[in-house]
Amino acid sequence: MKTQMRAYAAAVLIIAIPGAFAQNKALSMLNSLVGGQLPTAPAAPLPTNGAAAGGDLLQLLSQSQGQIDEAKEIEIGRQLAAVLLGSKPLHPDMALQRYVNRLGRWISLQSSRPQLPWSFAVLDDPGFNAFAAPGGYIFVTKGLVDRMDEAELAGILAHEITHVVDRHHLNALRVKARAGLVTQLLAAQLKNNMGGAVSAQMLALGRNLYSSGLDQGDEFDADRNGVALATRAGFDPYGLASVLQQLRTAAPEDPLFSLSLSTHPPAQQRLDQLAGAMGSRLDAYSGKPAVSVAHRLGGRR
């Protein structure tokens, strides 16, 4: 896989959050991770201070999709990524971070938007979850990675990449912004002032988005197109189905799985939809020997 990796000009994650020590630490880790072994590109000509762009956010999201260009999409994603990093730190295992970043980047190169500044990282959280933000920011929890083999992890990453490629979160934010949700959320937010450079609007919208989840239709699309993407990247097409089998048997009241289960359609329903879409067409690509994440990391150390 290493030899297959094309050189990829990586934009470094820059999310300035003055005064937020944990977030700055997380971000400097991400920077060293992305800048260490992967080639880096000049930072995109975007404001690095979330507050600068935050004031226009509401107006931006109220615009039609055609008016939100890729640079703005990436800026919105940076702010959402900061919201996610503000709630959970990055895991300190840098070898694991590099592995997940390389795996994710390889898969994203097979997508229809390979030019985005894709960044993949592991959050230090025992729960089972994955998050995406517009522009190519993708996070998986350590608890998820620990339960996955490589094909399963590739299935999850491809699902999240599909959300980004098809702008699912961006569209969900636009719907929320148009519905006037921001005003309501801000009223609650004022009582709980976080400070920092992430705009209050983005904090409010981001928290709402990641606790309520996307439309079921978007989830089914991400499953179906994600399987096609993972297969194109050379992974077993049944990786995601295997993850869904595990989710199906997870107890909804288990706190490690509750958020993941409450923000997605029931796993059995996702499996049924996937089975209908895949049929046996992808069987020829299946049957590869499973590779554990530990094995990959062992080979690297």
Ligand SMILES: [Zn+2]
């Ligand atoms: Zn999803």
